[in-house]
Amino acid sequence: MYSVNYHRAASVADAVKKVKAGDGKFLAGGMTLIPTMKSRLAAPSDVVDITRIASLSGITVSGKTVTIGATTTHAEVATNAKLAKVCPALCSLASHIGDPHVRHKGTIGGSISNNDPAADYPSAMLALGATIVTNKRQIPADKFFKGLFETALKEDEMVTEVTFTAPAKAGYAKFPNPASRYAVTGVFVAKGKDGVRAAVTGAGDNGVFRSKEVEAALAKKFDAASLDGVKVSAKGLMGDIHATPEYRANLVVVMAKRAVAAANG
Amino acid sequence: MSEVTINVNGRTVTKTVEDRTLLVHFLREELGLTGTHVGCDTSQCGSCVVHVDGKAVKSCTMLAAQASGSSVVTIEGLANGAELHPVQAAFKEHHGLQCGFCTPGMIMAAVDMINRHPEGLDEATVRAELEGNICRCTGYHNIVKAVLAASAAMGKASKGKAKAA
Ligand code: FES
Ligand code: FES
Numbered sequence: 001m002y003s004v005n006y007h008r009a010a011s012v013a014d015a016v017k018k019v020k021a022g023d024g025k026f027l028a029g030g031m032t033l034i035p036t037m038k039s040r041l042a043a044p045s046d047v048v049d050i051t052r053i054a055s056l057s058g059i060t061v062s063g064k065t066v067t068i069g070a071t072t073t074h075a076e077v078a079t080n081a082k083l084a085k086v087c088p089a090l091c092s093l094a095s096h097i098g099d100p101h102v103r104h105k106g107t108i109g110g111s112i113s114n115n116d117p118a119a120d121y122p123s124a125m126l127a128l129g130a131t132i133v134t135n136k137r138q139i140p141a142d143k144f145f146k147g148l149f150e151t152a153l154k155e156d157e158m159v160t161e162v163t164f165t166a167p168a169k170a171g172y173a174k175f176p177n178p179a180s181r182y183a184v185t186g187v188f189v190a191k192g193k194d195g196v197r198a199a200v201t202g203a204g205d206n207g208v209f210r211s212k213e214v215e216a217a218l219a220k221k222f223d224a225a226s227l228d229g230v231k232v233s234a235k236g237l238m239g240d241i242h243a244t245p246e247y248r249a250n251l252v253v254v255m256a257k258r259a260v261a262a263a264n265g
Numbered sequence: 266m267s268e269v270t271i272n273v274n275g276r277t278v279t280k281t282v283e284d285r286t287l288l289v290h291f292l293r294e295e296l297g298l299t300g301t302h303v304g305c306d307t308s309q310c311g312s313c314v315v316h317v318d319g320k321a322v323k324s325c326t327m328l329a330a331q332a333s334g335s336s337v338v339t340i341e342g343l344a345n346g347a348e349l350h351p352v353q354a355a356f357k358e359h360h361g362l363q364c365g366f367c368t369p370g371m372i373m374a375a376v377d378m379i380n381r382h383p384e385g386l387d388e389a390t391v392r393a394e395l396e397g398n399i400c401r402c403t404g405y406h407n408i409v410k411a412v413l414a415a416s417a418a419m420g421k422a423s424k425g426k427a428k429a430a
Pocket of ligand 2: 366
């Protein structure tokens with residue numbers, strides 16, 4: 001790791017000020033940033049630890065409205081009893097990120113800000129139609145995820161929380177890479193009052209996206225059988241050593257079926 | 266440089282270290298606690314697992330400065346004098362190790378796992394929960410046996426045992 005200056009922020013304003021002072025990065029769980037710095041792929045001049053800002057952590061559920069603070073860990077999301085009552089799919093998703101040690105540190109805000117094309121949370125945010133709240137504004141998930149590791153966030157902008165209305169039904173299924181547990185392909189489906197939304201992670205050449213084919217099939221009937229015979233185009237899908245675009249296209253349908261089956265319990 | 270104060274195994278220590286110092290290097294090189302191992306460069310192997318404020322984390326993926334103000338327990342902090350912790354005793358009894366390199370991380374992960382599952386553990390849960398700990402020697406069978414035995418011995422009847430009985 002290259003030399004770096006560590007700061008601990010007392011408040012969101014303090015964090016933003018400290019990040020702006022140099023070529024700084026916000027540091028939450030560090031489950032991506034620290035490994036990237038260790039391998040010298042990232043070399044920020046400063047890291048600003050935001051995990052001691054109490055207002056950024058925690059889960060509130062009021063009625064169907066769910067709000068999750070940016071530094072809430074995957075372990076906290078996985079085991080939150082109130083969230084499990086209204087949106088168990090999100091608890092299940094969080095319980096399969098990485099491994100137990102990663103889940104103790106990694107945060108929802110960090111995951112969506114990094115927007116790794118194979119991360120789990122971006123698909124949930126997109127399918128749930130979540131609102132990403134930052135220190136400056138509110139951004140709908142549809143406008144937040146911009147591409148590979150790219151989001152609508154500006155340099156001095158920080159995610160503070162995410163909020164969404166729990167849908168009537170939701171489910172998530174992924175085909176995990178056996179080594180990293182990142183999604184080779186993962187699909188989050190949600191059936192809410194505005195219809196069905198299905199978001200795919202791990203497969204898109206340009207990061208997380210909504211699958212028109214899956215949504216159209218499920219709009220008729222929210223049932224795994226509705227996806228029988230549905231074909232997803234391999235165009236625009238990722239090809240790498242783990243899977244070809246065609247293989248991923250097939251996985252989209254298979255994972256969508258499993259997600260719907262999970263949602264229908 | 267930063268002044269870092271951490272309670273390690275019940276003793277509060279303060280050192281001035283480079284900000285980029287990883288917690289695992291702080292433990293091994295500043296404090297001489299070499300029971301915590303480094304088995305990879307990529308945050309994947311789990312041989313560096315310690316408890317920070319009661320939770321299992323990879324000490325190779327955290328700056329010492331991030332842990333300032335926290336309490337850390339390492340493998341050296343588990344035994345009570347000559348008396349092994351029940352998880353250590355179970356690894357010995359069930360031969361849950363061969364070369365021993367992964368063992369400190371395995372044991373710290375197992376203690377955390379048992380703490381988080383007071384209802385008891387079954388084999389599938391133990392195997393899933395060991396996701397973040399790699400062993401090059403044992404093939405895991407005896408590690409899983411040891412964790413199940415320790416879970417039962419720690420007064421928390423494991424689901425697997427209850428079913429077998
Ligand atoms: S040394 Fe391998 S995960 Fe920490
Ligand atoms: S006993 Fe050798 S690596 Fe596990």
